[in-house]
Amino acid sequence: MLTAAITALALTGGCTAPGGGGDADPSPTAAAAPGVLAVKVDNVLPARPQTGLAQADVIYTEQVEAGLSRLMALYSTTLPGAVGPVRSARETDLRLLRGFNRPVLAYSGSQSRLRPLIEAAPLRAETPGRHPEAWYRGGDHPAPHNLYLRPRRLVGKPAGAAALAPAGFHEGPAPAGGTSEERRTVRFPSARFTFTWSAERHGWLVETDGRPTTDGGRQLAPPTVVVQYVTVRASGFRDRGGNATPFSETVGSGTADLLRDGKVWPVRWQRPTAADGTRFTTGDGAAVNTADGQVWVVLTER
Structure with missing residues (x-):
């Protein structure tokens, strides 16, 4: 008690x-x-x-x-x-x-x-x-x-x-080719994310459920978005209301869409075991590079 x-x-x-006193923190609990x-x-x-x-x-x-x-x-x-x-x-x-x-x-x-x-x-x-x-x-x-x-x-x-x-991400040049894409919406059963390319911000303006996603009054605009298609199944857990807790399976292999530079590339992801990292590759097996800056990874069913 x-x-x-x-x-x-x-x-x-x-x-x-939020953020009050954050820059004046005393010595941290852990050194690193x-x-x-x-x-x-x-x-x-x-x-x-x-x-x-x-x-x-x-x-x-x-x-x-x-x-x-x-x-x-x-x-x-x-x-x-x-x-x-x-x-x-x-x-x-x-x-x-x-x-x-x-x-x-x-x-x-x-x-x-x-x-x-x-x-x-x-x-x-x-x-x-x-x-x-x-x-x-x-x-x-x-x-x-x-x-x-x-x-x-x-x-x-x-x-x-x-x-x-x-x-599984490495900054570097974009893959060859790609298809122009200005906007991508990913839907969950009761939520959705929309990414709209902004040449001015050189990133994808993020909206959540139709509203700008902001931090400090500025809309987030990650340069890279990866839509990773996974299996989403019910886990063995439930919330207090009896709703099953979804489990997104990130071990195995599948497809994904890489969004950067106002384009989209179909890629593959592979993670053999839980102890492995995720590897994203193009069709010829080459590792996928991301643009410099923040990356969003949307785990969703196709």
Whole structure:
């Protein structure tokens, strides 16, 4: 009870707007992250606009209960002052992160039945109960969509670009060919993402459920978007409302669409085992390059 009380005090006392005090963090809990920092970010309407997404190196979108969406933002080269709102972890996250070298997974909590899997996973799991000084409640969104993480208090400094290598992306020239594409919409049962090419921003303007996806008042425009077609099936978990938790299978092989430079290329993805990283290739087997900057990966069924 004492631990719970201390945690609650840390999360509710001194509430500020997202990012408040983020640049004045004291010494971090850990001197350095053992790997990439992955943060589970809420993506329902009451949680928008989010904070800290613009600094993410890679953002994965995944389907959750009732056909809604959630984000997992990966930070390897830059740590923002704050990230959030932070929500709970899913089984998909554990499989997806298995290919990284000892990543840090920051999340708000999980189902009790999932905790043994999280504890057994080769990652460092971080929730508010472990290091409450790294978390706070913001005042701009209603609870439970108001929990934020101060990454620098948790991992100290970025792990470096090399920690993202298993993601399967390498910056470089675009593949030969490609087909012009100005707009792409990806639909989940109860959510949708639209990416519109902007030559001015040299990126894909992101909309979620028909509204601009912004951070700090500026619409996100990642230079590269990968629409990865996977099998999405019901897992053995359910939420409190009885909705089955979807599981996106990221081990195996399949097809994907690479969007960059205002064009699209059909590519293939391959990940033989959970311990392997994902490899994206063109039809002739050549590794796919991404443009310089943020990458979005949309995990979806075809």
